[in-house]
Amino acid sequence: MASTQRTGGEPHPMLGQLLGHYRIQEKIGAGGMGVVYRAHDEHLDRDVALKVLPAGTLADEAARKRFRKEALALAKLDHPNIEGVHDFDTQNGTDFLVMEYIPGVTLSDRVSAGPLPEKEILKLGTQLAEGLAAAHEQNIVHRDLKPGNLRITPDGRLKILDFGLAKLVRPFSDAGMTASVTETHAVSGTLPYMAPEQLQGAPVDPRTDIYAVGTVLYEMATGRLPFQEKLSTNLADAILHKPAPPPGRLKPDISPRLEQIILKCLEKEPENRYQSAKEMLMDLRRLSAPISMPAEKPATQARPRWQLATAISAIVVVALLAIVLGLNVGGWRDRLLGRADRATIRSLAVLPLENLSRDPEQEYFADGMTEAVITELSKIRALKVISRTSVMQYRGTRKPLPQIAKELNVDGVVEGSVLREGDLVRITVQLIHAPSDAHLWAESYQRELRGILALQSEVARAIAKEIQINVSPQEQVRLTRARRVDPDAYEAYLKGRYHWNKRTEVGYRKSLDYFQLAIEKDPSYALAYAGMADAYNLLGRYSVAPKEGFPLAKTAAKKALEIDETLAEAHTSLAFAQQRYDWDWSGAEKEFKRAIELNPGYATGHHWYALYFSPLGRHEEAIAEIERARELDPLSLIINTNVAWVYWLARQYDRAIGQFRKTVEMDPSFGLAHERLGLAYEQKGMYEEATAAFRKAMALLGDNTEVVAALGHALGVAGRRDDAQKVLVELQRLSTRKYVSSYDVAVVYLGLGDKGQALTWLEKACQERAGGLLYAKVDPRLDPLRSDPRFQDLLRRMNFPQ
Template identity: 35%
Template sequence: MIGQTISHYKIIEKLGGGGMGVVYKAEDTKLKRLVALKFLPPELTRDEEAKERFIHEAQAAAALDHPNICDIHEIGETEEGQLFIVMAYYAGETLKKQMARGKLQVAEVIDIAIQVAQGLAKAHEHGMTHRDIKPANIMVTSEGAAKIVDFGLAKLAGQVQLTKAGTTLGTAAYMSPEQTHGQDVDHRADIWAFGVVLYEMLTGQLPFKGEYEQAIIYSILNETPHPIASLRANVPPELERIVNLCLAKKATDRYQQMTELLADLRALKQSLEYGASQRSLAGSAQPPRKLAYLYGAGVVVLALLVGYVVFIPKTPTIDRKSIAVLPFSNLSESKEDEYFSDGITEDVITQLTKIADLKVISRTSVMQYKGVDKNIPDIGKKLDVATVLEGSVRRAGNQVRIAAQLIDTHDEGLLWAETYDKEMADIFVIQSEIAVQIAMALKVKLSSPEKKQIEKKPTGNITAYDYYLKGREYYYRHYREAYEMAGGFFVKALELDSTFALAYAGLADVCAQRESADSAITLSRRAIAMDARLPEAYRSLGLAYYYKGWMQKSLEASLHAIRLNANHFPAIVNVGWVLIETNPVEALPWFKKAFMLDPTTATSASAIGTAYMVLGDEANAEKWFKQSIEIAPDYWRNYLKLWQLYSRGGRYDAAKEIEQKLLANAPNYLQATGLSYLLDHNYVQAKEYYEKTVSIDPKFRSLDLAYFYKKTGKEGEAQKIFDLFTKRCQANIERGNERYWPRYDMARISAALNRKAEAYEWLQKAIDAGWIEYRWGMTDPLLENLHNDKRFRQMMAHVKAKVDQMRQQVEMMEQR
């Protein structure tokens, strides 16, 4: 065909061919441009079904307009009846040819992957699945732009099925498990193939191989690819995690949307770029070796998801795009409807948090203003917000009236107000309308995806929603009986609507709090299956993983929740508590982000103090613990934290003073005082407090108590407790618990029983898992048999050096 003119296209040269046609380079003689012509093989033009498929391909591809998808100009037919598509011509080469020259740099791989993911996300958005993603179908132009070509297998969702059952059209090595069975497939088959391409770009080989097609298919269905890290040393763990998630055998276990995958790739790219800039700033400073595995795996970068405010600003400026939603007043005749007005308050907060450009104060900080006279300027200063939303709710039968007004905290000027009189069925419309109107009033950027999420109804059953609100109201009371009630209401909600994802997430949280982590994981996954873009579901999954001790999975799930909702306060807190055990340098900015969203809750201030304490910064730790006491002077745990700081720092007089305040607020919490005397080797005084503790709670058991029994001659009682804790620790470790505490407790038990070799082995395992509290280790009474050993002092010196290095990293960041 070289030299021929088809229509007004002059054929110049052959570019290549595939199962669905041959492609030629040609000149458009009318518009004087180069194009690519793809012809359907002549033997297939006689097949009406194949011809129909080809026409649908052209129509589907032509509807796309994206820089990472090949442009389609028109469809034509030769005089002999042969169909062809006219496509844009790109100077460059296929990814297949580029890869044949050698492995790509990791940065190049990520760049190409992001571009391809962007193109596929666009196609999937239009209901289109490529079904034949492979390096030969990805062009890389001379300018470095990636273009997906040959949507030869694409189809619009809901159109006529164009492939006979049992026919597999994808190249075997890139086919998903469901494709190998000839099943109907969706966009998740593209996600699988994308994972294969990504694996191949990184390693230079395919994840699933065989000498013939059936051998390849067997490998796809039954084998696990070699770990990328074993084939290439410099691949970030997070990138390997992304590939592995793409290559999950079950479609339901993969990324459910290409947009989610794309978000992870972009986050990884930003994290690597940020890490490079940090290294140039920090010079030779390096993160601790044993904690490094979570850097990539969690995509935990201070400037990434935490936002640009890493440390509390030094200048007191208030962001105009900030809001606190005060508790809506219940004006209903029934005071039992209090849960409903509180639920509306929280749901409006939730809707507003979906707007990334808006700072929204968390529920815990605003609920303190329920039922009290409100001084708007004072609230604005205390919560550091420019606006507050006040409102009221009146429910009568099937009708609801919600009044809301947006007020400027500086001058109490009214910025917006509206009253909604509607049926209960319209409650979700009211909530989304309020959020959209606030965004407009504050000139906040509201993206189309955010607006879509805001307008999404959580359930179509209003009675189920009512049960859900009751469940949440009980859950927030945070005691065992309330959790039982909450669980009952969530179950009732699900009985009425078995697709109610939020109710599954709520029930998962209840199970997690009741130490049924396995059930919580199952329920969270069910919520995700119902709504793959529900941050509450991923946060619940992260919480359940945390209770299982699966720290990396917990981190990933919580970070995913934050990618879906940057203001999701519970997930932000989850991330902080995971990182405090694995990398406190990165935990600190997450806790500070949480404090910005929740500035009047003692636990938010105390969390920052905990991070500083772990980092050995006693001055800052003391400041934040004292601030938590100022916020909640009656909450005993605030005093406990400060007591721990003083005790571990050798400030025993200050610890004794705080100990008295601790007892004043928690008269039955006597074990801290018992431990104080144990640290002083004053077993007579320790006996008084431990015996009182056991008399108050006969089930009380602790390793400190066991050690006290051992030192006072009660060897039998001590051994029972040691055996109990040994069994618990070993069970946790066998179940995959990654946290350091079961290993540290095993070290304490071994040391107390003078099994030094075991003690050192477990202590090293604890250090490898993230234990860095060397000051406690040097005073821990159960490690008494190790304290004078040279080996022990060397281990503690090594840990101290790591802590000092981490503290220096924080100081450098704070100085900037």
Template identity: 35%
Template sequence: MIGQTISHYRVIEKLGGGGMGVVYKAEDLKLGRQVALKFLPEDLAHDPHALERFQREARAASALDHPNICTVYEIADRESQPFIAMQYLEGQTLKRMVTGRPLDIEQMMELGTQIADGLDAAHSKGIVHRDIKPANIFVTARGQAKILDFGLAKLAPQLRPEDAVQADGETIGTGDEHLTSPGVTIGTLAYMSPEQALGKDLDARTDLFSFGVVLYEMATGTLPFKGDTSAAVFDCILHKAPTALVRLNSEIPLELERIIGKALEKDLDVRYQSAAEMRADLKRLKRDTESARVSGATPTAPRIDLRKQMYWIAAALVIVSVAVFGGWSLYRRTEPSTVSAAQTAVAVLPFQNLTGDAGLDYLPIALSDQVATVLSYAPSLAVRPFSSTRRYSTADTDPLVAGKDLKAMHVVTGSIMREGLNLRVTMEAVDVANNRVTWRESITVPSQEMLRLQDQLSSRLRSGLVPALGGRALGGGVRSSDPRAYELFMRAAASSYDDAEGNEKGIELLQQATQRDPNFASAWGRLSDRFYYKAQYFGGGEREYELSRDAAQRAVQLDADSSNAIVTLIVLRVEGGELDGAYDAARQFVVRQPDSANSHFILSYVLRYGGALEDSARECNKAYSLDSGDYGLRSCHNTFLQLGDYRRAAEFAALDPLWAGTPPTQRLLATLHSGDRQAAVRAFAELSPNERFQRPLRPEIGACLTNSAGTADLTAKWEAEVMANRDPEPKFIRASRAYMACGEAVAAPVLRMMKRAVEQNYCAVEALDRIPGLAPLRSKPEFQQIRAQAQRCHEAFEAHRAQVDRATR
């Protein structure tokens, strides 16, 4: 045939062929352009079924005029051998481009958007391709995608044949019944949709599933559904979830994985409903990716803005906390999970709500909170607290970046989607160092049966995720027998801690939950945290402290392994001056969890209040050696500042610069403690404007170091503010730093605050003796009286320690 002239086409060379046709390159002698001629093979030219299918390809394609669909010029016949004249394309098929390796992400999104656009054009004409696969997608030399081979095309059932017309107005006829017998599958096996594999009626959504398979192959270089036999492939398509994309290609954006996952939904109603919808998501992702590249930034988790300062101050209350949502305060920041030499640090990021239902916006936080709580009961896992993970709540968060920021070995992510009347929760764990998925699980439950979600989630985590992370699952965690109590608990988890209104709402919801289910240990623990917040920051008082204590005690009675509640009780005792009881509980905590960074940290906290600085430092170092990535250990920097070990103090401060200050701020504090006020003045002058307002540098410090007016008014204000605080340590620390910055001008209020701190059992005799910056105060009789009282306090604490230690040997 090469060299022959057929109609007004001169055949130049053979390009290739398949079961339904042979393709030649030819020249259109009338228009002087190159074309591709596709001939039906001679052995099929007289087969009416093959002929109808061949002609249907021409009619279907010619009805479409779109840049991403190969243009058909005409259909003709040469001596009873029909052929199609179509656009000649230079380039290669997508099949040749995807040869066991993934495409570049940007190229993939560009081609994917074009293919979706072409499918949308076909579907809008009522034409379903039914054989979308890489071999039927051509990529030109200029990077333009073209959909080929409409040989299996069929008019969608919702569009009558008379509604679809060719460019010349001729109606496309189908005649499909005799070409596809009931129950016969049409299409290439590995790319078939579930409904196609079952021989069911098809609509445009079958193409979207096949397109999802193509995208998966473009993203990973491999097929999502594979098997040694046709039956095995069918079984995968119908019943099995594909391997997570990120496990095969760590470069895959989360949003792209979501798009492909939605296209591969086996349930038609949950899958993308139109190519236009899929195209929009791909275009949006492409735009966002390009914007990030142009701005020179990789999409990462946003940092907390300055409006969240109060939250972070609140988060500094020296409580070691389970990685649960409640009670993340200044000294309540380490997780209650054990940390050993083989300990695994885990960060659970807020889940994504993909349902489009704003009424379910509470679930992403609540479910990630539940996952963290369950994991916290595994002794070998250290779960990063929600206060550190909540900033990674946006859809474009990179789990690898988050994991490195949080010094976590594994990051757990998840999403919530609707499947008809059901909710589907998908979770996966990513190994940060090796860029691979170590575990993936999906749970589907009826939307109205949240208690089933609670049970299935806990069960799958204990049997699947915990072992995958190298842990040993224990009991405990979020459990309720009352579905309404569980829902109230979940909604409370999503209620803000940042403001009085949100915290009060959380209290109301948790009170209702505990009334419905009095044995709901986790709800009691969170209620304790909420009451503590109200007492500390939102106008509460002793009544709220007592309610916090009562709720924590109830939680521990119901769940002896509730580390969060245990630590809350220790902190309440310490801040209330009950050092003996606090020491007993902290010591027991260490005995129960000897390899836990949390237990050693909370013991160091009690020891610092008792004036045993060397022992406190030893426990701090032990905690740091067990988990050097836990920023909840940051308050140990107070221990080392009082000891004069400024280098070690700075190392603990570096765990959370937002709370403890940046290195220049730490150097300034060290200079003040050393007693060199003039050097401190110079250091303060070198700070940036933002650094001058960091949390450790209270207004009085800046005012005094710059000799600003109004120091007396500031002094009165901060004295009243600090004196109202139940916790004695802030009184001592702020008074000490004020004196070191301001000198004798503030000696009277400083001594009053120190006296009050010691009266509340802050036994700081060693700090009073050691800190060089306090030297000028030591000659004052008031100081001597304070020191004597601190000495008695410390001696009483040491006597109790010795008694307890002897009794337990």
């Protein structure tokens, strides 16, 4: 709907006619891209807008086919600030688009009466940026933004009209857009809003639309365009070469911050403008947020020394009080001020920060910054913060924030962007109260990369202050403690975490290379040692002989804690290795407790602590911890799988089956969930279902020996002894080229009923500290051995607490 300005004159010959099943009711606008009518959809009983394209725009059926394909792509733009495209059709040679009918007035109508109040400019500008951001995420650029293409509904909602039509219509018409920009009539109503690169015929991108937004904001703020030249040749020259006059010269009451936003949009070079509509949106929202009044300027006359000393003491007290109230340490702000929260936020999701560098190779940096902010906020016990695994699934999503918040069960969302340019980092974040979609706060920060750790803490403190959460004095100390880090070391650490988070053997090994590089660049970088410990732990659990992983994990974790005892990650890694390799149960529990004390929101800490309790038979505690981990990381496949695993170890098989099935529904390609679902089926006597689940897991995981052994046990118990014997042969074959746990071999012999061989292989498993042996006390497959003295002696050597 290019415009919905009603036109006078004689009745139009199209009125009352049917185009398809749309009856034309009135002409409501016209422009270079066609005539617009209000029509009634006689199938769906609703009013729509029909844009009838100029005759000859689409020369043949091939052109119509291309146009339809692109028009239907526009139809996928579903946003409350963008006019919806419903359909494209042809009747008797007349081509027309069917679009959402939007009552109201155009922004042209509003600004024709003069400048708008700043509050209204910000309200409309924010909606315009929101719509653009949604379209740009789908790689759709408007190309023809102007007040005539912006409509304001009776309830104050701004709608962007004709989205993408400049691209759709002009390629099919005879006259090229850029070829005729100096011809007065060819650019009527459009030239004043065109960016310099658009005038020069250069490729356009989202920053072209941002220039147009600057022109629209300028016009709303001042009542006139930035450039007033009458001839189009002179106007084009001004856009290309002259700086826009600051709007404050024309309207002195414009705030400096709004003027700054407008002029940044109007930069001649795209690189100097906002790099995305989302970045511009954050500045508009930050300006819309209430700001505190500046302190009264102190008198400059000299004072007696005693008065000066008193004043300094008062300043110190006020400063300390400001810190306590600002961070709500101990909840004192709420108690002293008795202030009602503007929006209660006790749970939070930090969505993936947008990478503004336009370099896909920099995604690891944006991911690392996201994870770092999550980690800092997780240190606050009173705040539930969703973990990295779950939030990363929303990268590039078009879901509304209230829907995301509902899926993650949070009431607050943080979103933003990060841009790295050399050794400078700029991060912009905003806080949204998700149920109401109210934007509470936004801020931008720029620091040298060397001070990145302090920046992450600063962002977390600012968010904690805005949501008015209680921060204990100990948490306050942890949030303000940050050291400088070598930029190359930090970059290597982020790359290491990026590969570690892939959760594959190749990923773990590659992460070790980067963690080692980080340590070489900065030998006192504790996080790099903690990352190394995590990598060695999971290699020792899933990929290599335990003796090749766990001792190295312990060494790295202890080194990390020598440097920084407050690292929850390092305490968790040390506990994992102590439990699984040393069978030091009391030492491991001490480390898990310290980790959770330091970072109550660390999902991995709760996850691994649950797997500490289960082997001991402390099932209620295990269930409580694993469900807390899921609350913090609700979309994590491994945590959801291990929720069911903990149920299975507690012999709650029906409950386990239900949860395993839910995890499989989350991602049918997650092999571990299929394998453990098979274990649950087996304990229920559902052998056919069990073997099918195991074979599905094998198809997904390859020659995973734990899965192969599980299949062998089930086949043996089901009486298929020959098939079970073949599994033993397969494990023998695999052992010639990779580590095969002796525990896995013992499990197959138990399925065959051969207790002697099972005990022989369990003894070997004990010597090698095999991972599966950790569950010897509770694994139901080992029940036939529980009365055997040799098995009881093995359990004693594993140091299980009595």
